[in-house]
Amino acid sequence: MTARIGVVTFPGSLDDRDALRAARVVGAEPVALWHKDPSLHDVDAVVLPGGFSYGDYLRCGAIARFSPVMDAVIRAANDGMPVLGICNGFQVLCEAHLLDGALTRNSHLHFRCKDQALRIENNATVWTSGYDLGARVVIPVKNGEGCFVADERTLDMLEAEGRVIARYIEGSPNGSMRDIAGITNERGNVVGLMPHPEHAVDALTGPSADGVTFFTSVLKALVAA
Numbered sequence: 001m002t003a004r005i006g007v008v009t010f011p012g013s014l015d016d017r018d019a020l021r022a023a024r025v026v027g028a029e030p031v032a033l034w035h036k037d038p039s040l041h042d043v044d045a046v047v048l049p050g051g052f053s054y055g056d057y058l059r060c061g062a063i064a065r066f067s068p069v070m071d072a073v074i075r076a077a078n079d080g081m082p083v084l085g086i087c088n089g090f091q092v093l094c095e096a097h098l099l100d101g102a103l104t105r106n107s108h109l110h111f112r113c114k115d116q117a118l119r120i121e122n123n124a125t126v127w128t129s130g131y132d133l134g135a136r137v138v139i140p141v142k143n144g145e146g147c148f149v150a151d152e153r154t155l156d157m158l159e160a161e162g163r164v165i166a167r168y169i170e171g172s173p174n175g176s177m178r179d180i181a182g183i184t185n186e187r188g189n190v191v192g193l194m195p196h197p198e199h200a201v202d203a204l205t206g207p208s209a210d211g212v213t214f215f216t217s218v219l220k221a222l223v224a225a
Contacts, residue, residue, distance in 0.1 A: 003222040005215075006031040006043030008073070008089075010064045014051035015086065015198060022198040023047070026215040028222075035067040044222045045082040046073055048089025050142070050196055060103060060145045061091030070096060082126045082218050083190045087143055090182070090192035099183055099192045100158065101150035106143065107175025113142040115207040116173055116195055118181050122165040125188040130217040137210035139195040141173050146194045148176035148183075158183055165191055 005023040009016045009032060020030035031043050035053075040046065053064035064070070070092070077083045077098050085093035093099045106112060115138050120131040131137070150158070155178060158164055166182040174194070182193035197211025 002027070002029045003045070003219055004029045004031050004043045005045045005047060005218070006033045006040055007047045007049055008033045008035060008069055009049075010035045010051070010053035010067060012052040012055055013049050013088070015049040015196060016051070018196075018198040019047045019049045019086065022201045022212070022215050025201050026212065026219050028215070028219050033069060035064065035069050038068040038072055040069070040072045040076060045084070045218050046076065048073070048083070048085040048092050049198070050087030050089060053088055053092065056145070059095070061088060061093075061095040064088075064092045065095040074098060077185075077190050080187065080189050082221065084127050084214065084218070085192040086196055086198065087146070087194055090194055091145070093190065093192045098190050099185060100154050101148055101183065103145055103194070104147045104149050105145050106147050106173070111142075111144040112146070112173040114140070114173060116141040116168060116181075117170045118166045118195060119169050120165070121167050122162050122184060124162070125165060125184045125191055126218050126221040127191040127214050128165055128217055129221065130213040136169065138200070138208045139197055139211045140199045140207060141195045143174060143194060146174040146176065148180045148194070150177065161186065166193060166195070
């Protein structure tokens with residue numbers, strides 16, 4: 001049976017179609033999910049895409065967190081379903097308390113759009129298992145509020161538990177504490193990532209195909225399950 005990867009569209013989502021395409025590229029069945037629909041329609045994994053949900057009013061992701069679909073996403077995540085939040089989706093996951101910390105304005109107060117070098121710090125999650133530990137990858141970033149922040153106790157906990165899944169190298173584009181680009185929950189099924197792997201699934205249209213492994217990793221995990 002073909003694995004079904006759902007991608008939620010919120011008002012202001014920009015990269016939902018790219019995430020659906022990434023699911024299709026790896027051989028999964030892409031399923032479009034609507035923010036007002038409380039059903040996940042029997043998908044096997046969920047992606048919260050990048051963009052500016054609800055115009056980034058209040059705080060990035062703070063309104064989207066209360067969309068009807070998010071109740072189902074939170075329940076499914078707590079039951080072990082793989083969930084990936086990309087950029088704005090990462091912000092939504094933090095606002096929903098599925099991940100620790102928060103994303104704030106870039107420290108230099110400018111929007112950044114560039115190809116970014118990362119180091120894979122954890123390959124034990126369902127979204128990163130296909131990478132070699134310590135692998136250097138290049139994945140685009142495009143954000144104005146991508147600075148990951150947390151108190152020192154939380155940062156130390158994330159480090160000690162190996163829950164930093166990717167770190168910026170060769171310079172952070174947004175001033176994130178400890179150069180953190182992505183984190184996971186304790187179980188390893190929920191991942192938030194500020195860079196955009198869905199824009200790096202094809203070397204012809206991206207800086208590399210380094211991002212495709214996020215999607216092949218979860219596909220492999222779903223097939224194995």
